[in-house]
Amino acid sequence: MDIEQVGVIGAGQMGNGIAHVFASAGYHVRLNDVSADALAAAQALIAKNMDRQVAKGTMTAENRDAALGRISTTLDLGELGQSDLIIEAATEKEDVKNEIFKALQPHLKPETILTSNTSSISITRLASRTDRPEKFMGFHFMNPVPVMQLVELIRGIATDEETFKTCHAVVERLGKTSATAEDFPAFIVNRILMPMINEAIYTLYEGVGSVTSIDTSLKLGANHPMGPLELADFIGLDTCLSIMNVLHDGLADTKYRPCPLLTKYVEAGWLGRKTKRGFYDYRGETPVPTR
Ligand SMILES: CC(=O)CC(=O)SCCNC(=O)CCNC(=O)[C@H](O)C(C)(C)COP(=O)(O)OP(=O)(O)OC[C@H]1O[C@@H](n2cnc3c(N)ncnc32)[C@H](O)[C@@H]1OP(=O)(O)O
Numbered sequence: 260m261d262i263e264q265v266g267v268i269g270a271g272q273m274g275n276g277i278a279h280v281f282a283s284a285g286y287h288v289r290l291n292d293v294s295a296d297a298l299a300a301a302q303a304l305i306a307k308n309m310d311r312q313v314a315k316g317t318m319t320a321e322n323r324d325a326a327l328g329r330i331s332t333t334l335d336l337g338e339l340g341q342s343d344l345i346i347e348a349a350t351e352k353e354d355v356k357n358e359i360f361k362a363l364q365p366h367l368k369p370e371t372i373l374t375s376n377t378s379s380i381s382i383t384r385l386a387s388r389t390d391r392p393e394k395f396m397g398f399h400f401m402n403p404v405p406v407m408q409l410v411e412l413i414r415g416i417a418t419d420e421e422t423f424k425t426c427h428a429v430v431e432r433l434g435k436t437s438a439t440a441e442d443f444p445a446f447i448v449n450r451i452l453m454p455m456i457n458e459a460i461y462t463l464y465e466g467v468g469s470v471t472s473i474d475t476s477l478k479l480g481a482n483h484p485m486g487p488l489e490l491a492d493f494i495g496l497d498t499c500l501s502i503m504n505v506l507h508d509g510l511a512d513t514k515y516r517p518c519p520l521l522t523k524y525v526e527a528g529w530l531g532r533k534t535k536r537g538f539y540d541y542r543g544e545t546p547v548p549t550r
């Protein structure tokens with residue numbers, strides 16, 4: 260199936276990056292959110308990130324203008340009706356995602372492929388609530404989307420081969436690399452990455468090390484580009500907690516128990532960079548550890 264028109268739902272940190280890479284690859288993108296402010300902020304951020312590419316010489320000014328011209332925004336889900344492919348990138352909550360698909364599907368063409376950028380939630384279960392489980396799959400980008408090479412592709416139990424092949428070809432046209440994961444809680448990347456981040460938070464909680472010593476240890480001792488607490492703030496602590504809960508509930512093993520300190524930060528509304536406070540405080544010139 261030919262994909263030209265792409266609908267992206269959720270204009271947060273992932274949605275803006277997804278719109279960026281699809282528009283850069285020549286797709287027409289309709290970006291939707293429940294918040295007009297989120298849409299305006301996403302458009303401004305995409306323009307800023309593309310300006311950086313132009314300044315670096317990795318994109319021409321002409322291509323930037325054309326790519327920005329291919330992105331339109333809307334608060335109305337119904338306006339995504341002509342999309343060939345939908346990528347849902349709203350908040351990591353199953354009921355939010357189910358509600359979005361329910362509201363969206365009456366507007367869709369029968370052949371439209373539905374996908375979710377979920378970090379952890381069962382693709383089979385999300386698909387089963389829609390009118391097209393065979394045309395539904397996981398399309399999981401990594402953060403920051405314009406920089407990270409990987410897209411995890413996840414088939415639900417009902418996903419048909421044509422849907423998988425179409426999504427696989429889209430990843431290639433984006434110039435990215437796919438890895439295929441079976442539909443188990445948190446798939447591959449987050450099954451491995453998130454317990455490490457959770458363990459770093461336990462290490463902090465138990466007083467083994469401070470925020471600085473934990474992040475320095477993994478950066479300089481294991482060559483990670485970001486320390487695990489810095490990365491948790493970057494991903495969003497609400498998203499990290501949701502992923503740990505999916506692992507804990509879905510695999511029923513206490514080794515996935517979310518650290519109580521992670522829960523406490525989320526309850527405080529300290530969600531990391533996006534709220535300017537998490538394991539670091541981002542309100543000043545440079546991030547300051549909060550513990
Ligand atoms: C939770 C999930 O479901 C799955 C996930 O996504 S897990 C998270 C996966 N992501 C990671 O692990 C990221 C780990 N961190 C990194 O790789 C690096 O710190 C980083 C790439 C984010 C930044 O790298 P850095 O060297 O510290 O910074 P910097 O030199 O400023 O940036 C490197 C490049 O990324 C670009 N960049 C950085 N942040 C960006 C952003 N938010 N958006 C777009 N581009 C960005 C910069 O423009 C720069 O581009 P060039 O190479 O063309 O110059």
Ligand SMILES: NC(=O)C1=CN([C@@H]2O[C@H](COP(=O)(O)OP(=O)(O)OC[C@H]3O[C@@H](n4cnc5c(N)ncnc54)[C@H](OP(=O)(O)O)[C@@H]3O)[C@@H](O)[C@H]2O)C=CC1
Pocket residue numbers: 268269270271272273274291292293294297347348349350351352355359376377378379399400401402493494495498533
């Ligand atoms: N953060 C990360 O590193 C990664 C996240 N993901 C996944 O991507 C998805 C999005 O995450 P992320 O971008 O970080 O989250 P953000 O919190 O940055 O953005 C989510 C956006 O979705 C909006 N939203 C909420 N409900 C709806 C709705 N009903 N319709 C349309 N938009 C809605 C939110 O609006 P409002 O703020 O007003 O509620 C917000 O703008 C999640 O499923 C997450 O697991 C995948 C890979 C990496």
